[in-house]
Amino acid sequence: MAGVMDSVNQRTQLVGQNRLELLLFRLAGNQLYGINVFKVKEVLQCPKLTLLPKLNPVVRGVAHIRGGTLPIIDLNKATGGPGLSDLSTAFVIITEYNYRVQGFLVRSVERIVNMNWSEIHPPPRGTGRDHYLTAVTRVDDKTVEIIDVEKILAEVVPTVENISAGVIDAQTQAEAVSRKVLIVDDSTVARKQVARCLQEVGVEIVALNDGRQALDWLRELAERGEDVSKHLLMMVSDIEMPEMDGYTLTAEVRNDPRMSKLHIMLHTSLSGVFNQAMVKKVGADEFLAKFKPDELAKRVIDRLHAQRDAAGA
The missing domain is CATH 3.40.50.2300 (Response regulator)
Known part of the structure; x- marks a missing residue:
């Protein structure tokens, strides 16, 4: 318990300072992308994937990791590009969103950077795949695009959006x-x-x-x-x-x-x-x-x- 609380205390030092940590990665090309480290559970080389029938086309298969079975989503394909071709050198970023755990397939993982949210800006109109972006920033004079993961997950694994009968009178x-x-x-x-x-x-x-x-x-x-x-x-x-x-x-x-x-x-x-x-x-x-x-x-x-x-x- 002491170890958990130490981790909480370390992370909460960023609270109120408008700061975040981004894990930088690349998809098919040289464009840099970022994801909040808080969403990341683990990064590993792409494991063996098992194909299952009726999977969404952007799900490249499922992987058996740490005793669980996770869907592996090809982020390049999910944002309108072609699927990654060489999985032998690809990586998977294991993430947790809305208490769901899934893996995002990426070509390479770069590093973690500590930033201020004031340096993160809404995407300019006409930016590449702006349909799937929530924000952009710059690291070492290079543009970093932050993908709207919630939009991707809503398309891949639709959630119930309506309120159940009887909740409202x-x-x-x-x-x-x-x-x-x-x-x-x-x-x-x-x-x-x-x-x-x-x-x-x-x-x-x-x-x-x-x-x-x-x-x-x-x-x-x-x-x-x-x-x-x-x-x-x-x-x-x-x-x-x-x-x-x-x-x-x-x-x-x-x-x-x-x-x-x-x-x-x-x-x-x-x-x-x-x-x-x-x-x-x-x-x-x-x-x-x-x-x-x-x-x-x-x-x-x-x-x-x-x-x-x-x-x-």
Whole structure:
């Protein structure tokens, strides 16, 4: 336990400093790509792959690793390119997203770099495979592209996006109509998933692409004299975002007395022991791993009821 807590303490030193670590890799060509180290469990040379019937075409097979069977997704093919041809020299990055473990097939793995989220920017329009990018940055004067993994996984392994029957009742929907929720997420797919879910609950949505946009919007709201915690039912924010991450956004909100009472839920595909420590450190109210529409709806409904009860007290 002491070892685990030491690791938590080391990782949480980055919290509130708007920092991240990127694992750099290449696909078919010389373009550099990056993935947040928090998502990476292991990197290994491509093991023997077993082909199974009815696999998605971008899944090159399954691998038996550490007692488990994992799908191996060819990232080059998943982003519109040809599949990697020589698997004997390829590598697999084992990752965990939304409590699912899978491997990403890449041509080579370079190194880990420590960066500030302010150095990570939304992709410029017209950039190569911008359809699959969430951000870009530069390392040693070379462009690094950050792939929208959530979009790829949504295409390869579609998730349930609708709220189950019985989760929302008519009275709750009537109460929700006058309430507004701020959604902050750099992934187009994730932003649409959350928006559709909350629109089923009945709340009005404001959707922004990153923490910097959200903080500027909240400050404008406060400068107009609005009571931010009453204007908004809550903020649902991703953690990994260009310009400013969700941890730093939360810390900035908590440090501003005009908006410090805003209810904040961090909603992320990052999973693991580190998150609870980080959420507590920056002062978020709650944490939810993506993407669980019923649980997300219940959290918003709970917040509706809590605010209603507080108003009636």
